[in-house]
Amino acid sequence: MTQFDKQKLTEVILYILNKTKGLDYYHVFKIIYFANIAHLAKYGFSMVSDEFCALPDGPVPSILYNCIKDDVHCDKELKNMLDETVAKGTDDAYYMLEAKRDADLDYLSKADIEALDQSIEENRNLPYGELRAKSHGEEWSRAYNQQGRKVMDIVGMAKDGMASEDMIEYIKENLAVEAALA
Template identity: 35%
Template sequence: MQVFNVDKEKTLNAALLILNKLGQADYHKIFKILYFAEQQHLKNYGQPLTGDVYQAMPYGPVPSFLYDVFKASENQASPFSEALELSKAFTVSRKDKIPYVSPTREADIDQLAETNIEAIMASIEENYALTFKEITDKSHDSAWAKAEQATETEMSYLDIAESAEASPEILKYISLQAENHNLRIS
């Protein structure tokens, strides 16, 4: 299904910014920090931060493209040439079977809008100290629950914005943007 187009450079640099601040983190922590940044960006501006497709997985939302990039870095292989090329920005190692990601370079913050950086930094501040269980429970919001109960696990950006209690005006704006671009939002 078609959703907002993923901005691959923005996704890469958002993940790098998170890792530049945290140093090293597991997939789960990175995905959840990015999800909450994405959620707040939608709530405040009616636009996704990265445009990545979030899947409702058992331990919370997972951004599909970024997951492919991390797996390509870990395996040094991918059927997706873009994921393999971008994976060079990261190294992945396993500790007790848990994959940890480290950046190999600094984020190019020129690829991120000021609002993107603000959302990411706020999400880091709010979520970096949460335990695995705490951040998982927090990410099991209404958008996750709705997608998790559906036959398809893809999360809707409109549902993500609603779960953040976006204003009716922002929700209408997201709906209109999707209609204008023939995009799936729910």
């Protein structure tokens, strides 16, 4: 993940927290996930660069998840960015997040904001059980039931986001080009 990708992810979180006046990280992760798959289905590329993994309670952006959970192997640079900009709850409310500043909208496109606004509207008030069930799509199921790391596939997420067949082909072509250039 590049410096820009980390800053953009930080701004995405701040945008969500500013719009919601604070939220638990479970809802933040799911809002990002649903915004990302909608963006992927509509525009053919992810809104955020984080890898999504299928955990028992649904998809999570794995690098962000490790930073929020204070994992010893987390990306230190991203964790520092988050520590400077996002306040975590304490004691019984450890899972709550609040923004320490406004999001820098220079890092977010109109398409990003559109996808985030839609996802915030649809998901911010869903009870845990409904949000969990909603996030357990076909790609989550495929990834969750595989051996090893449970990384979700971009094409599968696009399909879960209702991407057209033409968009699926476009995404596959772009992934092939990226792989050839890597």
